[in-house]
Amino acid sequence: MLKRFLVWLMILTLSVGMVSFANAEETTTIRVLWWGSQNRHDLTTKAVELFEQKYPNINVEIEFTAWDGYWSKLSTQVAGNLVPDVIQMDYQYIAQYAQSNVLADLTPYFESGAIDISNVADTVLSSGKVGEGIYGMPIGTTARVMMYRPDVLEQANLTMPVNPTWDEFMSISKQVYEATGRTNIVPSDIDDLRFILRDYGLNLYSDDGKSLGFDDPKHLVYLWERQMTAVNEGWQLPVGETTALSMYDGFISDDWAECTHWSSELAAFQTGSGTRLELAMYPHSSDATAAATYFKPSMFWSVSNASANKDAAATFVNFFINDPDCYDIVGIDRGMPVSSAIREHIAPTLDETSQRVAAMHDYLGQEGMTSAIMNTDIPAHGEVNRLFADYSEQVSYGMVKDLTAHAQAFIEEANAIIAEKSKN
Amino acid sequence: MRSIRQTLEKESVAGYMFILPIIIGLIVFTAIPFFTSLYLAFTEYDMLTAPKWVGVDNFVKMFTKDKLFWKSFWVTFKFAIIQVPIKLLVSLGVALVLSRNSKAIPVYRATFYIPSLMGGSVAVALMWKQLFAYNGPINNIFSVLGIAPVRWLNDVSTALGVLIGLGIWQFGSSMLIFLAALKNVPASYHEAAIVDGASPVRRFFAIVLPMITPVFFFNLVNQTISAFQAFNSSYLITSGKPLNSTLYYGVHLYNRAFTFSEMGYGSAMAWFMLLVIAFFTALIFKSSNAWVYYESEVK
Incomplete structure (x- = not known):
């Protein structure tokens, strides 16, 4: 009797363990790090909440600082093997981080469609190129x-x-x-x-x-x-x-x-x-x-090479490039969006100030007004x-x-x- | 089983358990970084890729190539040698005033100590920056008095002085230590001297000053060390400007290590400063035989 009870107990314990294990496998947690003003923190935090609603199995932990201190924070995290899964990256630093093997090449995610780039101009996308790979997804352009x-x-x-x-x-x-x-x-x-x-x-x-x-x-x-x-x-x-x-x-x-x-x-x-x-x-x-x-990618989303959840990170990046609902919240805070579909989507909703920025970008977009961006800094x-x-x-x-x-x-x-x- | 229990009940074990948190803290936050930085001082390390052993290259670069190394060393030296004596005299002076007995004294003591409570804080440095800004309160007072405004923080001849002024103003902690020492001078000595007809000035130099020399010594060592390690005021108020005239050693080190990602070089600079501080501390200790008086000492 006792023996049978014990067997049942073991089965029960195991199955409970399996269930909870399966649950743990379903929800992944990714860490996202960015710099910016208070305004950007508020907007991005709201966008992250929306992302979690749309993708209930991905949990996002957010970290943000001002530009001052961002790079010493990030390099310290790299040194301590605590690199966030998704990192806001700047043109000035992307080559250094890519060459140090901190960032993941995003090309496979472009090919698989996990990050949809069909509405992004090649010239814009190539600004994230270091060597053979693309290590940063430009979020917006600025000048x-x-x-x-x-x-x-x-x-x-x-x-x-x-x-x-x-x-x-x-x-x-x-x-x-x-x-x-x-x-x-x-x-x-x-x-x-x-x-x-x-x-x-x-x-x-x-x-x-x-x-x-x-x-x-x-x-x-x-x-x-x-x-x-x-x-x-x-x-x-x-x-x-x-x-x-x-x-x-x-x-x-x-x-x-x-x-x-x-x-x-x-x-x-x-x-x-x-x-x-x-x-x-x-x-x-x-x-x-x-x-x-020149047009400069105002910033990139990069994915950590050491991340265990690169797929979830790519989902996040895709959301931030292509989801119209996301842009209803963040607007042009990170520069003019790189996706032409998103630019069309937000055009009617832009306030007067953002419209003037858009008009300036249209003016600069004419032939001969700008030239290609220089190499990344040494x-x-x-x-x-x-x-x-x-x-x-x-x-x-x-x-x-x-x-x-x-x-x-x-x-x-x-x-x-x-x-x-x-x-x- | 029993022996474990016996061991655990020993008094010394309880003692070790009590100090365990601080020992762990000491190892994790002091000892490990200490030796790691010693190792890093001989490497090139950008924090993104593994450190690379370069021998004494960092030190060679420091002494022969880096113009700002000697510049910042000189600035820090100047800062220390001007600030420390003035700060000690001011804090002793204030302690003397506050050591008198009166009902309002506790209030004054607290008031004078407040700047030091906030001493390391960013807010005080930023306030100082506003005070001495071109259109700040100091220049406003000047203009009322008909004096031309001064570019306090942007003039090579005044910028370091403003920072030294901030350091001196934060005299509270050494003042408090002086105050305790003054209170410890036995009243009987004073009474005896008064009976002998000694003036207050005479009493100060003949009784009080010799009695508090150990505390004077303690404050001197502490203040010298912290002056060499100064960072906040330059970093927050002037960022080393103008023309690097306020570039403290600590700020230059920070720039090198964190802004230019040269952790190895920064560590080497830190170790050189450690040796310099050790040298000056040893010097003060050596000299103390000549001027510090310990009551218990038999001469």
Whole structure:
């Protein structure tokens, strides 16, 4: 009797175990990591909830931070073997992560249709290409633009052409300053150097990534002289005299235009500054021989190579590229969607601000307005960027007499850093 | 069975059990990272791929190639050598004032200690940044007084001073330790000296100061170590600008390790700083024979 009871008990226990095991197999959990503003966190969290409703057997754990700190967080997770299954990736880093074997090649999922790319242009998709594979699914596109306050221009009786040259930009800035006292900034970061170079079909780094892509100091001299002119004429504040407390305040406290932002950020800057902003193209040199502006994948979804649930991760990526319901929530927060079907779907629902972004993208989409995006940045970019900031700082503090020699010194030092980093 | 029970009931076992949490913490969060970073200092490690052994390359690069290494070392040294003495004097001064007996004193003590409670916090550094901004309260006061505004955080001659000022302002913890020491000076010594007609100043230099030298020594060592490890104020307020004049060693290390993903180089820098701190601490210890007075000592 007892023996039979025990047998039954064992069977029961086993079957219960099997059932619970089967259940455990049915639900998979994936971790998703992204960076962004509070607005993006709210929208994405809602979209993730919708995803879980639609795919009840996939459970999503979310992690997000601001851009600051994102890359040290991710690299720490990589070092600790805690890589999230789905990672928001940036163009600047994708090659490094793909080559370090952190990311999975998505090509098999494109082929199987798990990630539907039938509505995505090849040129857009290829931006995620590293070597032979595609390691990131672009989510949206964005472009560097000028944002300006139409009300200030109106006050000064001026207009901004949609595709201004630097000469126009400088002379308008000077006139606005004389009429209204509002200042402007000649953008002078390393990315602005990149734009000057792209005006002449050059790149910041050479194709093989073993040196800078230019050796003529005149481009740097031009960048620095432009900045000094602006300060000397009074329409750019000297270092340390800006009064903005946050990145959005500049449009209120001092400036009437800024060329350092991306089209996808328009809504954030309008809300942040509380003023209406218009878009124009990033200015170009009057003797430019190439289009400097380019469409950039604002970010990618990448899947971890170490993930045990790559299929579920691919389902998530597909949802975020192709599901109209998802875009009813997130809109164009991550840039203009890459799927043409989604772009059509959201077009009627876009608010006025997003429509202006879409119009700018349509304008840039015309023949000859943009050129192809440059190669991804080399591993030494962080250090070169830092070096460039140091050299520029010396110029803005008036410590440099001979700009050409200064530029020459930068080129030599940067090349030495790149050679050192790329030798192994 | 019995022997296990007996062992478990031993007093020493209970003791070990009690300190187990902290021992585990020490091993996991201090000992392992400590030795790992020693190993990493001799490797090239970008956190994405496995570390690669490079011998002493990191140290060679540090001493011969990295311009900012010596620059940041000098900035940190300057920061420490100016901040530590002033901070100690200020905290001793405040402790002297607060050691008097009066009803309002506890309130004052708490008030003076608050900046230190928030000392390491980001909020205080950000507040300091606002105070010294170009259109911040300090310059506003200046303009009321008819003084031209100063670019505090963007002028090479003032930026480091502003950060040192923040460090000194956070004198609370050393002040509190001084306060305890002052309270421990036996009243009988004072009474005897008063009977002998010693002035308060004389009493301070002849009785109080010698009596608190051990605490002075303790504060000096602590403050020197933390000054060399300074990070927050530069990272949050100036990010090393202008012209790298506020680039602390710790910030340069952080940039190298986390921004440029050079963990090996960062570890090497950390170990060099450990040796420097050990050297200065040893120096202070050596000198202490000459100026620290221990009551129990027989001379």
